[in-house]
Amino acid sequence: xxxxxxxxxxxxxxxxxxxxxxxxxxxxxxxxxxxxxxxxxxxxxxxxxxxxxxxxxxxxxxxxxxxxxxxxxxxxxxxxxxxxxxxxxxxxxxxxxxxxxxxxxxxxxxxxxxxxxxxxxxxxxxxxxxxxxxxxxxxxxxxxxxxxxxxxxxxxxxxxxxxxxxxxxxxxxxxxxxxxxxxxxxxxxxxxxxxxxxxxxxxx
Amino acid sequence: xxxxxxxxxxxxxxxxxxxxxxxxxxxxxxxxxxxxxxxxxxxxxxxxxxxxxxxxxxxxxxxxxxxxxxxxxxxxxxxxxxxxxxxxxxxxxxxxxxxxxxxxxxxxxxxxxxxxxxxxxxxxxxxxxxxxxxxxxxxxxxxxxxxxxxxxxxxxxxxxxxxxxxxxxxxxxxxxxxxxxxxx
Numbered sequence: 001x002x003x004x005x006x007x008x009x010x011x012x013x014x015x016x017x018x019x020x021x022x023x024x025x026x027x028x029x030x031x032x033x034x035x036x037x038x039x040x041x042x043x044x045x046x047x048x049x050x051x052x053x054x055x056x057x058x059x060x061x062x063x064x065x066x067x068x069x070x071x072x073x074x075x076x077x078x079x080x081x082x083x084x085x086x087x088x089x090x091x092x093x094x095x096x097x098x099x100x101x102x103x104x105x106x107x108x109x110x111x112x113x114x115x116x117x118x119x120x121x122x123x124x125x126x127x128x129x130x131x132x133x134x135x136x137x138x139x140x141x142x143x144x145x146x147x148x149x150x151x152x153x154x155x156x157x158x159x160x161x162x163x164x165x166x167x168x169x170x171x172x173x174x175x176x177x178x179x180x181x182x183x184x185x186x187x188x189x190x191x192x193x194x195x196x197x198x199x200x201x202x203x204x
Numbered sequence: 205x206x207x208x209x210x211x212x213x214x215x216x217x218x219x220x221x222x223x224x225x226x227x228x229x230x231x232x233x234x235x236x237x238x239x240x241x242x243x244x245x246x247x248x249x250x251x252x253x254x255x256x257x258x259x260x261x262x263x264x265x266x267x268x269x270x271x272x273x274x275x276x277x278x279x280x281x282x283x284x285x286x287x288x289x290x291x292x293x294x295x296x297x298x299x300x301x302x303x304x305x306x307x308x309x310x311x312x313x314x315x316x317x318x319x320x321x322x323x324x325x326x327x328x329x330x331x332x333x334x335x336x337x338x339x340x341x342x343x344x345x346x347x348x349x350x351x352x353x354x355x356x357x358x359x360x361x362x363x364x365x366x367x368x369x370x371x372x373x374x375x376x377x378x379x380x381x382x383x384x385x386x387x388x
Contacts, residue, residue, distance in 0.1 A: 011345075011368060011385065012359040013218045031365055140351070150216075154370045154385055158362035164217030168353035173216060175349045175379035184370030186383060190216070196229060196350045 001124040005136050006050055006149040008035055015133050016160035029160045038153045042181035051081050055124035060132030061094040068102040093135050113142050133163050141169045145192050154184040172196035206321040207341035210331045214345045219355030220328055229350050231378050237274045244281050248319040253327030254291040290330050308333045332360030342386050349379040
């Protein structure tokens with residue numbers, strides 16, 4: 001399977017609590033729900049197209065907790081996102097989660113790099129990571145990401161956890177696709193290319 | 205009245221330079237440089253912090269000797285541009301520059317009486333003061349496809365959500381993307 005990452009970001013790179021004030025208040029974060037005014041039909045269509053390609057999910061602990069608290073209540077069989085999340089295999093990278101209650105969830109134990117490589121080696125289309133910022137950084141640092149879908153919403157949040165914090169490893173990327181929705185969401189599809197190529201010095 | 209534009213090259217993770225102040229990661233090819241030339245040509249004046257002034261003044265006065273015609277053209281646009289340098293440590297500046305000090309809002313108010321058109325501000329420390337005061341009319345980010353992992357951030361800390369409206373995007377062949385936002 002291809003490992004793809006899909007993340008909602010603010011213009012200043014925050015990924016915490018996009019969907020609502022109470023989604024994730026950890027660290028005293030009180031600016032949640034920043035995505036809501038900008039999530040238009042075209043954004044929904046792009047997300048639907050992402051979920052058309054999924055065969056399994058790989059989630060960090062915090063995102064798992066948030067998803068497991070809400071998606072099992074979404075039982076509309078016509079909701080493609082909910083039905084996939086509720087029925088397809090979910091793998092959670094966690095050293096503390098035991099006996100997950102959400103159907104078809106397994107906890108990855110032991111060496112995470114080996115476990116993810118083993119999942120990627122299985123037949124299927126996409127092993128998808130949604131949200132899960134800390135996990136995404138780990139996967140990027142270990143060259144395990146095949147594609148990075150970044151949906152950037154037109155807002156500066158100014159606080160909260162950032163997908164790329166101030167200390168991380170440098171990564172080169174190639175831009176494969178880019179589009180803009182009517183409400184000003186930019187959708188960029190990047191392919192990691194390992195350590196960055198540094199170009200010639202130009203001042204601007 | 206013209207706009208105050210905050211325009212810079214930015215890494216995908218939101219930094220404008222590496223921790224050791226390197227800009228080597230920016231891939232300003234001929235296509236992107238032409239965009240910078242066209243954008244700069246529309247300005248009435250440029251605002252710099254001290255470090256940005258030193259970077260620009262350290263190269264562009266000799267830019268007319270560059271082998272690239274696009275670079276030479278930028279040098280010719282840059283030279284006569286009125287430049288306003290915010291610094292409390294510099295004693296004098298050159299190349300059509302002048303030194304200013306004090307409150308950024310008051311300085312901008314004075315410049316508005318002098319310049320009708322668009323003004324740009326670059327250098328994140330100086331620009332951050334304008335951002336926090338709500339004085340920036342347009343943000344132009346040239347987002348390069350690289351994660352630096354550390355460096356000087358484009359965005360300052362802000363006290364509340366700053367809602368924006370996307371007004372322009374452009375994808376360059378190099379994989380860099382222009383995104384222009386205005387406050388909404």
